[in-house]
Amino acid sequence: MLQKRVQLPTHLYQIRKMSFHNRNLLNPFKLRIQPNSDTRKKQLEAWCSLILNYHKQKKSYSIDVTEILNSQLCHNKEIDRKLSLDGLYTVLDELCRTGHLEWKDPKTKKQCLIISKSMTNTVCTFYELTNGEESEGTEFHGLEKWLLLRAIKTLEAQRKAEIMMFDDSEGVKFF
DSSP, X not given: OOOOOOOOOHHHHHHHTTOGGGTXXXXXXXGSOOSSHHXXXXXXXXXXXXXXXXXXXXXXXXXXXXXXXXSTTTEETTTTEEOOHHHHHHHHHHHHHTTSEEEXXXXXXXXXXXXXXXXXXXXXXXXXXXXXXXXXXXXXXXOOHHHHHHHHHHHHHTTSEEEEEETTEEEEEEO
16 A cells, blocks of 8 residues: 655755654654653654754744644644644743743743753854854854844843953853
8 A cells, every 4th residue: 555645845844854853753643742751752852853943944033832833843734733732832841941942931831932052151252153254154143233232131131141351352151
């Protein structure tokens, strides 16, 4: 018996090509959080990676639960299946547990922010973050200084960063 392969929307195919583990997330089996702990662990890792890569590619740093649940990321219209709300919360709670996500209001859990962990324990100048060679292709590259400063001050208030002065340059240390 031959099975019909479901054609994915182009942007999801591109995102899913990033990791071997993400290839089959949108099949019916993967749209239901699995009860077996080993399978569930691998499934959550794949979902977390998919969500982080999707938002990184889109340069989006916030998630609205209703929007993402109805997006192509969680809803495969070809087979009329989607990740349940409980399943989505399981994935988002895993992202929160690993420090990649922060709820705007932990009581309502309607919206959240994606937290990048790649700069932890580093010190950079503002120039390096926005114009440096290593920043090419990152979210910070080309960012206006006032917006970068505003974001860093928010992180500073949360004790996740500290603005520093060295020589004639401003910089930041991320914790």
